Amino acid sequence: CYWCHVMDREVFENDSIAGLMNEYVVSIKVDREERPDVDRVYMAALAGMTGSGGWPMSMFLTPDLKPFFGATYIPPVQKYGRAGFPDILTRIHEIWVTDRRQILEYGERVRGYLEQASAVDTDRTKPTALALERGFDSFSRSYDTTHAGFGGAPKFPRPVAFNFLLRYYSKSGEKAALEMNLETLRRMYHGGMYDHLGGGFHRYSTDATWQVPHFEKMLYDQAQLAVSYLEAYQITHEDFYSNVVRDVLRYVDREMTHPDGPFYSAQDAESALDPMNPDSKKEGAFYTWTKTEIDATLSPMESRVFDERFGVQTDGNARVDPHGEFKGLNILHIARTSEEVASRLNLSKRKVEELITSSKKKLFERRAMRPLPHLDDKVLVSWNGLMVSAFARAHQVLGNDSYLQSAERAAAFILDKMYDERGKTLVRRYRDGEAKYEGHLEDYAFFTQGLIDLYEASLDIRWLQRALELTERQIELFVDDRGGGFYDISGSDKSILVRTKESYDGAEPSGNSIAILNLLRLAEMTDSDRYRELASRSLLYFGERMLTTPQGLAQFLVALDFSLSKPKQIIIAGKADDPHTARLLKEVHTRFMPNKIILLADGGKGQETLASYIPFLRSVSMQGGQSTAYICENYACKLPTSDVGTVAQILDGEITPQGRILR
Incomplete structure (x- = not known):
């Protein structure tokens, strides 16, 4: 959150403003990740008051916690068309002293709005395809x-969008759903959104081309996007x-x-420019490079290849720089394929890839010597x-x-x-x-x-x-x-x-x-x-x-x-650590089949536990002494098989052997 850091430095670390805050209000700083319940309620109030929301969120409450004034970023003095924090604080204090009833009544109205907004919706619509x-x-x-x-x-x-689009493609065969997904995943990785030296995705792109990110790294992005790319691979x-x-x-x-x-939870977007001055923090300082730094770290041939591959320019390559932070700096992004670099430099593709690998290793090690972003x-x-x-x-x-x-x-x-x-x-x-x-x-x-x-x-x-x-x-x-x-x-x-x-x-x-x-x-x-x-x-x-x-x-x-859907129930009779169990399941996992469940009938505690819910599972067993797959829909199961090829054919709908209803 760029403006969160700015407001910290400009407002909350300003001794004069801090003095006013201590005199006029009880100040509470809330970590929205620790208390999303607090954030959610007051963000709804802010949206109701102003028509929009965002962070940092600055909210003023009555003693009984009813909100009566809110804003996002508030500067230390009047600028950007916004009143300064001391002016707002002083004005609120004056009204509290001279016309407290006005504030209390407004706070009660906002509370009523929140209750109405969160009331149970009586309309019911059955969702369909x-x-x-x-x-x-x-x-x-x-x-x-x-x-x-x-x-x-x-x-x-938005990984949730990828989740939906891939399932829509799987269900309908709509190629556009797949292509929108795959192309977005490709562009995100190729752009500055991705850390091409250390791995992981930055929070978002400030521009439409995915080149200039906000450099924060969030755990939830890594988790969800790993699954998005995994499903694309399937x-x-x-x-x-x-x-x-x-x-x-x-x-x-x-x-x-x-x-x-x-x-x-996260790594900050900002880090110190100078290890001797930890307060000299700047957005993207850990991740961006001057051409001079790259040339000093790599061999001449490595530099040529690296510059072509990652779009490095002498005067920097940031196409969008709203806060003037990336002048002369390069944000690494994949500007050309290995084949294109090889053609431009008259090298083999293999040689180019070797030089890219060695360059990334050297720059990763050089980068590790910089002051690290704060770890949440x-x-x-x-x-x-x-x-x-x-x-x-x-x-x-x-x-x-x-x-x-x-x-x-x-x-x-x-x-x-x-x-x-x-x-x-x-x-x-x-x-x-x-x-x-x-x-x-x-x-x-x-x-x-x-x-x-x-x-x-x-x-x-x-x-x-x-x-x-x-x-x-x-x-x-x-x-x-x-x-x-x-x-x-x-x-x-x-x-x-x-x-x-x-x-x-x-x-x-x-x-x-x-x-x-x-x-x-x-x-x-x-x-x-x-x-x-x-x-x-x-x-x-x-x-x-x-x-x-x-x-x-x-x-x-x-x-x-x-x-x-009609989810598939895939039941394996066998031991979890049996290599043949793994072979059968490999056939399942090489396919994108989101609407399925997997159960193991292990002949022991696991099977007995499952059978307490689904009694027929007591009768599921290995055939011929080998791990065996039962592939079912609505608990109507195909005849069991231990043959990996047969499992593949059943999953692909190529054969439908006579089944039995076990439910």
Whole structure:
């Protein structure tokens, strides 16, 4: 958040302004990532007051926490057409002293607005495939046919959009849905949005061409985008996409992982220019280069190749520089393919790629000597849940055991340090040995999703048992029995003015959309009509919004797609560590089949646990002493097979051997 840093320096670190604040108000600085409930309520108030919102959010409250004045960035003195912070503070103080009733009455009106805005919507519209079609149409209309992505600058990656479009393609065969997705993923990686030396995606692009990023790196972006590229790989089988996944996960493992296993939250966009002056911070200082620095680090031939490949220019290459921070600096982006560089420099492609690899290694090592961006080392359950999913699913598709180990270590840490066994509740944040703040819907939903993915990757029943346990607690704490859907908070903290029910799938999916998808997946894994009914009522609650604003509810459309499909139940009879089990599942994971569940009938505790929900699973067994696949829809299963080729043919619809109904 560029303006957050600016306001910190200009306003809150200004002794004169700080003195006024201490005299006139009680100042509370809230980390929106620790307390999204606080942020959500007052952001709604700000949008109601001003017609827009954003961060930094500056909100003035009455003693009983009712908002009466709000703004985003407020400068230290009047400029940019905005009043200065001291002027606003002084004026508010004057009104508070001379006409307090005016403020109290306005605060009460805003509270009433918030209650009305969060009231249960009585309209119910059953969502149908029409919502999926409207979602595709909406994304098609906003697609940038020149530079890819959706809308204009600034351009944010929205993995929920990729989730939906790939499923729409899978369901309908609509090639445009696939191409919009793939081209956007390609452009994002090729641009300055991606860290071409260290891996990982920056927060967003300030321009329409993906070249000039806001350099912050967020855990939730790495987690979701790793899955986006992974799913693109499952469809295309192009190494480009799997290589991006590996690079992102390598970055997370190296720089965003706590020694005990969980994942940190973010790295700042700013860092110090001078190691001797840590306050000399500047946006992108860690990531940008002068031509002179590059030439001093690389050999002459490496420099020539590197400059051609990454668009390096003597006077800098930033096409957009709204704050004048990148003059003379280069933001690395892929300007030419290896083949184009080879042709321009009369070299072989192999030689070019060798020189690119050696150059990146040297510059990465040189960059490591710079002052590092600040690491936000808090551990959030919600974002860790997303990252657990990414590592677990990468293990399924790419077969790297270290990915599974990373997912399991993070999940085990959360259950050990951030989960109260007695109360069956999650704590939202962990930092420096302290676990704090009540878990919210998104914590339960995202972590449950991670546990479901971890079960399907490891086939260890304990992860599924935990997912079911957390789902039951989530229902107790958050469900709206009257209207449908889930509240974002439990309601135990009475200082929060209203209980909201988030429906927007933005940079992160909403807690509701993931909670609904979890219910649908678990319903298939346990044959639970109760979970199906809860999911159906929740989809009904959000149905009208899915039809009228589908692009804003992209992950809800993913859940809707699952609910409208006939999910495959893929049951493997065998041991989790049997190589033949792995061979059978490899056939599953090489294909993009989003609407499926995987169960293991292991002949032991896992099978007995599953059979307590689905009794027929007691009869599922290996055939001929080999791990055996049962591929089912609505628990009507094809005849079992241990042959990998037959599994592939069944999945591809090439053969439909006589089946039996086991349900």
